[in-house]
Amino acid sequence: MPTSILRDSSTSLYEQIAHRLLEEIQRGDFEPSGKLPSEAELGQRFGVSRVTVRLAVGKLSDDGVVERKQGKGTFVAAKQVRHGLDALRSFHEALLLQGLKPSMHVISHTEQAMPEGLRELFDGAERCLLLERLHYVDEEPIALGRSHLPAALATVVWAEVEHQPIYSVLEHVTGQPVTRADLAIRAQEADKALATALNVKRGAALLVMERTSYFANGHCCDRTTFYIRPERYAFVLSGVFKN
Numbered sequence: 001m002p003t004s005i006l007r008d009s010s011t012s013l014y015e016q017i018a019h020r021l022l023e024e025i026q027r028g029d030f031e032p033s034g035k036l037p038s039e040a041e042l043g044q045r046f047g048v049s050r051v052t053v054r055l056a057v058g059k060l061s062d063d064g065v066v067e068r069k070q071g072k073g074t075f076v077a078a079k080q081v082r083h084g085l086d087a088l089r090s091f092h093e094a095l096l097l098q099g100l101k102p103s104m105h106v107i108s109h110t111e112q113a114m115p116e117g118l119r120e121l122f123d124g125a126e127r128c129l130l131l132e133r134l135h136y137v138d139e140e141p142i143a144l145g146r147s148h149l150p151a152a153l154a155t156v157v158w159a160e161v162e163h164q165p166i167y168s169v170l171e172h173v174t175g176q177p178v179t180r181a182d183l184a185i186r187a188q189e190a191d192k193a194l195a196t197a198l199n200v201k202r203g204a205a206l207l208v209m210e211r212t213s214y215f216a217n218g219h220c221c222d223r224t225t226f227y228i229r230p231e232r233y234a235f236v237l238s239g240v241f242k243n
Helices: 011-029 039-047 051-064 093-094 151-155 165-174 192-198
Strands: 066-069 073-076 080-084 102-113 127-137 140-150 178-189 205-216 219-229 231-238
Touching: 011 039, 011 051, 039 127, 051 066, 080 093, 093 102, 093 151, 102 151, 140 151, 140 165, 140 192, 140 205, 151 165, 165 178, 165 205, 165 219, 178 219, 205 231
Parallel strands: 080 231
Antiparallel strands: 066 073, 102 127, 127 140, 140 219, 178 205, 205 219
16 A cells, blocks of 8 residues: 655655654564565655655665665664673673574584694693684674684584584583683774675675683683674673762
């Protein structure tokens, strides 16, 4: 059914359409796929040209409400994931706590010589396991994790524990829980391999989180570098400030 808009209003047609679509998005009318009707369908619905529709959708895109996916259409923008820095949580757990349905996929796992720059960190260990996993939210890649882990984890059948956080696997294999982690955050451009894995353009800006984790005895058990799509992720730190 056509949807009426005010032709003699001081508010432009495209702004009225953008406001109407925003109300419908907030109401959940386009769930579960999140896909909006095509420009042609919206033009017919509101009785306006495709140019007017394009302006309305453009406004929603500029406001971060929708995102255009080339060759697929326009979708309600995914909610941004917030990673708290004030608690010890695995990357996967941080996603679960927000009511999301994350998944992980093991790309590779190889026992290899410990990189020279990490040997001292791992108390002189000569061997390690290099594990690469892709993290997904809503079936879209959100981060690639590259982990250097104790060589003891090379015996793990990763296909069987693919969806378990590294911290859980570490505790299961060693009997020791992870008790501390240091985080460092920086930015980096996506090279060809990262761009392909994360479905972004080569040279796109990525958030990089470097995590170094320790057992209670002070021994390092994990050095993981996460390469994260920044439009889907934010780091937050909560604190109490006193006058």
